[in-house]
Amino acid sequence: MQADPQQSIPDLADRLTVTTSRLTRRIEKLRETGVLRGQRAVIDWQALGYAVEVSLRVTLDKTQSRAFDDFIAAARDIPEVLEIQTFLGQVDVRLSVIARDMPHYQEIYRARILTLPHIADIEALMHVARIKSDENLPV
Known part of the structure; x- marks a missing residue:
């Protein structure tokens, strides 16, 4: 199946x-x-004209009691954010963001990402190649 x-x-x-x-x-x-x-349905976002994928590692201001809840709620409202993951450690949240091109990414980053609440630090990692992406389990 x-x-x-x-x-x-x-x-x-x-x-x-x-x-x-x-x-x-x-x-x-x-x-x-x-x-x-x-x-x-699995949609190939590249076939729809999205050519840029960026992984953002976000550290939140954890002195704010609602930092995680507020940040995640606001990040969910950004259509270009495909995935949100939370972590234990220095990095609190990772966002997977897509854009049509670099100017579009800059627009998303400046207008939507940087306005998310409680960001203490943010690091961007540009995706170069997807080597393996498989959701099938070895059953």
């Missing part, structure tokens, strides 16, 4: 040498237990 989520249940059952009804029950159990969270 990971490799080809569009394949039909009967075809997958044949590949796994189980009956369609048995496979359907297994899939339903995986959904009920939260192992399968659904299907989704």
Whole structure:
């Protein structure tokens, strides 16, 4: 299912040498237990004209009790922020930001990123190449 989520249940059952009804029950159990969270469309943002990806490492002013909550809530509102991760350590948050080109990135950075609340420090890492990007688990 990971490799080809569009394949039909009967075809997958044949590949796994189980009956369609048995496979359907297994899939339903995986959904009920939260192992399968659904299907989704994966959009190639580069095909839509986005050519720049930047990873921003952000350190927050942790003297503010709502620093994480306020920052994350505001960052979620930026459409070009594809991913938000939090960490323990010197870096508190990482944002993955896309832009059409460098002038577009500068516009996003100056107008949206730098206005996010409670930033103590920020470091930008320009993505050069994606060597591996795989969401399939080794099951």
